[in-house]
Ligand SMILES: Nc1ncnc2c1ncn2[C@@H]1O[C@H](COP(=O)(O)OP(=O)(O)OP(=O)(O)O)[C@@H](O)[C@H]1O
């Protein structure tokens with residue numbers, strides 16, 4: 072079981088790093104968000120112009136400025152998009168006969184989705200790390216805002232961040248890999264992804280501070296799995312619970328439950344999709 | 349074998365031998381009994397077929413597009429569930445014990461399944477690991493197999509740079525990496541040029557000789573079935589309509605045709621042959637100055653005929669022997685030529701269903 076899983080993970084990763092276009096594209100999107108949206112959409116200025124001297128950290132979940140706020144949010148999107156790709160890739164594997172080859176092989180059926188979730192996680196964690204480092208390095212470039220870590224950010228906090236991202240990545244990949252197995256048609260899968268993409272992104276506090284949301288949206292956002300993740304990560308990155316919605320422990324519990332639910336749902340869906348008919 | 353007892357009630361399945369007789373199929377590794385697959389929309393892809401394949405045998409399914417060949421393979425290789433009947437591979441029920449079946453079989457599918465973004469060698473390595481072949485052993489076998497299919501020089505190139513034939517050859521060697529006891533080859537030479545096809549046949553024959561592997565293959569090339577198979581099942585519209593050795597099938601077609609060119613062909617000449625002892629004349633006609641005679645075996649009949657012509661002072665200008673072909677056999681059994689079907693091959697579902705409708709009405 073381990074041998075086959077590792078072999079399939081290696082296969083997925085080879086396909087990935089041998090397609091430079093894919094890698095470049097994968098980094099372009101978050102970079103554009105960081106460079107264009109993150110730099111331009113500096114809503115923190117409004118408060119400064121207003122001159123009331125309110126503590127921006129209350130609005131930005133502990134982040135000193137909007138860029139730092141949204142840079143953390145970006146990592147959640149990376150997990151989301153990597154999961155989309157994994158779902159689509161397994162549909163392509165069906166289309167090109169690779170999946171049927173796996174179905175004939177004497178391997179446990181669970182190896183098929185598990186290896187794909189694992190390779191998705193390896194890719195997305197790498198991407199998230201690179202994007203975080205890039206965002207932090209902007210501090211060194213004159214004229215750009217960068218992600219400003221708290222001076223007390225250390226190895227424990229980094230591990231906590233990684234755990235948050237991994238739980239999100241596993242939950243999302245479990246969902247989308249299962250969808251990629253269930254749905255037999257690309258258009259339908261893309262449609263589904265689009266349908267889930269926007270609500271997941273924009274009802275979370277990844278890009279938009281919850282404090283600025285209307286009440287109904289705030290209620291939704293408080294249960295969005297991405298909110299748990301970015302809320303928890305911000306507390307770790309900025310070493311403060313100012314402006315946090317939940318404690319780190321509750322955030323962790325929230326995303327843990329989400330991830331568990333998605334694994335359960337994914338297992339049911341994938342099982343059905345891999346059954347013979 | 350308990351399964352056989354249950355479903356054959358002690359009766360053995362019989363296999364035709366090359367002498368036209370029948371011998372029991374011993375040590376059957378594939379047992380199919382009234383197997384049926386009806387797809388939604390009442391498409392009877394496999395319509396109650398029964399046959400057995402003995403260990404070490406090359407068994408071929410010969411049939412036109414849409415006959416149900418791939419569907420049968422897909423059931424036997426545990427990818428599709430039958431809607432009726434039973435099938436056992438290596439003593440394991442394909443429905444109830446799929447993982448046991450999977451361990452003993454190899455499949456080279458009709459469609460290409462190799463990964464374009466990996467090299468040929470990497471594809472093989474992946475396959476070896478999926479089938480739990482130990483690393484050092486895999487390394488050795490991969491080199492051997494790449495040599496067998498003549499891909500050594502391109503082994504480390506990405507498969508997307510391969511030609512179609514190279515991919516097909518890679519696919520074949522992948523199916524062999526774990527030395528399966530039963531190998532399923534779904535149209536192994538589809539889309540290959542004559543040269544590659546012939547060398548593929550050589551590989552398959554060599555495999556059989558060297559390893560006693562059982563091979564179940566499908567094809568719609570008569571020459572291929574003839575060149576490779578110990579036994580052939582002619583399948584059409586999901587039914588096995590004939591099952592015999594290539595020789596046996598040709599015999600049922602009705603023997604060899606001998607064309608003898610004489611000065612003038614008339615009834616008298618046909619009478620001469622009819623009256624000859626030891627010749628079972630099946631058919632005899634005159635066309636112009638040619639006598640067309642159909643006999644079960646031209647090898648023994650022709651000398652006799654020529655001798656008696658000589659003694660009766662009938663001058664013979666030329667002699668042509670036409671051996672029965674599988675083409676003819678197919679025509680005889682299905683009521684149409686395989687080639688017609690092939691020329692508009694790979695039709696969509698619509699085309700297939702109309703041709704099927706036409707055929708049904710004719711029946
Ligand atoms: N998944 C499916 N759903 C519905 N009908 C199917 C399905 N798969 C195959 N069929 C139908 O079953 C019949 C047999 O198909 P099959 O693929 O077994 O033919 P084949 O003998 O392999 O033909 P070919 O030589 O073209 O490969 C065809 O009429 C086909 O349209």
Ligand SMILES: [Mg+2]
Nearest residue numbers: 417418419458
């Ligand atoms: Mg087929």
